[in-house]
Amino acid sequence: MRRLSMSLIAPVVLLWLVLAPAAQAYNDGRGFYGATDDKVVTYGGFILIVLFPLFVFTMSMIQRHLDRRKAERTAARKAHLGDARWHGGW
Numbered sequence: 001m002r003r004l005s006m007s008l009i010a011p012v013v014l015l016w017l018v019l020a021p022a023a024q025a026y027n028d029g030r031g032f033y034g035a036t037d038d039k040v041v042t043y044g045g046f047i048l049i050v051l052f053p054l055f056v057f058t059m060s061m062i063q064r065h066l067d068r069r070k071a072e073r074t075a076a077r078k079a080h081l082g083d084a085r086w087h088g089g090w
Helices: 002-023 039-081
Strands: none
Touching: none
């Protein structure tokens, strides 16, 4: 199975590597945006300065919410079970 998957993946990767330079040749290698000058690079840097803290803050809030749900679920399970020493007969 491993040989089969490698024999199918290898030609595709090789084809991508061969065709990659021609993919951007139609616009002289300027990329998707166009000509890049100092103003574009500066704005890109500002965007990164803003996006990284926002990403960290958003992920932290999601983690906080999930931890709170976990704590509530654990407390509810303990409240539902009560004192486990007295369950089960003798």
